[in-house]
Amino acid sequence: MDYFKRIQCAIEFIELNLREDLKITEIASQACFSAFHFQRVFQAISGFTVQQYIRRRRLSEAAGRLKQSNQKVLDIAIEYQYNSQEAFTRAFEKSFGITPGKYRNGDIEFPGQSKINFLDYQKNTKGDLDVNKPIILQLETIKIIGYEYKTNLNNEQHYKEIPGFYEHFGANEYFMCIPNKAAPGMSYGIACQFEDSGAFSFVVGEAVEKESKELAEGFIYMEIPAGKYAEFDASGLNGRVQNIRNFIYGTWLPNSNFERREGPDFEITDVMNSSYPDHLSMKVYIPIE
Numbered sequence: 001m002d003y004f005k006r007i008q009c010a011i012e013f014i015e016l017n018l019r020e021d022l023k024i025t026e027i028a029s030q031a032c033f034s035a036f037h038f039q040r041v042f043q044a045i046s047g048f049t050v051q052q053y054i055r056r057r058r059l060s061e062a063a064g065r066l067k068q069s070n071q072k073v074l075d076i077a078i079e080y081q082y083n084s085q086e087a088f089t090r091a092f093e094k095s096f097g098i099t100p101g102k103y104r105n106g107d108i109e110f111p112g113q114s115k116i117n118f119l120d121y122q123k124n125t126k127g128d129l130d131v132n133k134p135i136i137l138q139l140e141t142i143k144i145i146g147y148e149y150k151t152n153l154n155n156e157q158h159y160k161e162i163p164g165f166y167e168h169f170g171a172n173e174y175f176m177c178i179p180n181k182a183a184p185g186m187s188y189g190i191a192c193q194f195e196d197s198g199a200f201s202f203v204v205g206e207a208v209e210k211e212s213k214e215l216a217e218g219f220i221y222m223e224i225p226a227g228k229y230a231e232f233d234a235s236g237l238n239g240r241v242q243n244i245r246n247f248i249y250g251t252w253l254p255n256s257n258f259e260r261r262e263g264p265d266f267e268i269t270d271v272m273n274s275s276y277p278d279h280l281s282m283k284v285y286i287p288i289e
Helices: 003-016 024-030 035-046 050-068 073-079 085-096 100-105 118-124 154-171 240-255
Strands: 135-139 142-152 186-192 199-207 219-224 227-233 265-270 282-287
Touching: 003 024, 003 035, 003 050, 003 118, 003 240, 024 035, 035 050, 035 118, 035 240, 050 073, 050 085, 050 100, 073 085, 073 100, 085 100, 142 154, 142 186, 154 186, 154 199, 186 219, 199 219, 227 240, 240 282
Parallel strands: none
Antiparallel strands: 135 227, 142 199, 142 219, 186 199, 186 265, 227 282, 265 282
16 A cells, blocks of 8 residues: 555544544554654655644544534533633634634635545645655665754744754754764755654764763764665755755655555765755655565
8 A cells, every 4th residue: 555545544543533532653653654754754745744734633623523512611621622611712813813603693604624645646646756766775774973962843834944053053062072083074854753742853963983981971882784775965045955855755755655664764964065055955864664
């Protein structure tokens, strides 16, 4: 079963359980993905998060209930997983620009969030980003020492924060704290330690010859596992890497014959041949099988 069909299975599960307490792990399991990877693929394809979709669907169904029944607003709020009428009213007004009471008693109609069909996304998907086909590589284990930062997929927080991680790393000359460098001038950015909530670590560092027992505060030693990787050229203006990653998870991977296997993905910047922010010489690596 392909990516789009698998995600559609998760959508059907959401629809059947809109009035229940939905757990992201349960939703992702319907698509046979980890919770983190499911959220990343869902967002890359649809343009919004799983949580946003669920919230929009619940509010849309609740709006229909307001018009079609005499059920109390509080009862509708609780039915659609809001703890109070006040919380429901705030969410409803933020989404639709009108309170539930005024909507029920007025003649206003608005388009809500309908159930999405990921098979339609498959038909409409086009790889129109200027991206060359990836090179498929078999890599050996890469030893890394780097500084660990924390970020999150939610609201694309990671895209906003990761450039700042690199700036912080460079401004503080943390590269001077890395011993036994294997490839000086090649900067690694590694996404790892994925959590169901969407939180993950982003490690900025360099490849080293061997592990060091004594590390400066905030630094960690880690290994990028050996295995098969897809290498994408993300060179260009600063910010292009964000579009490349969205292309990888939203277009290339769902339409390829590969699965993303467990483990970190990473990017390598050739610092000596880059001029920030006008041009970055960068490659992105995704573990596949």
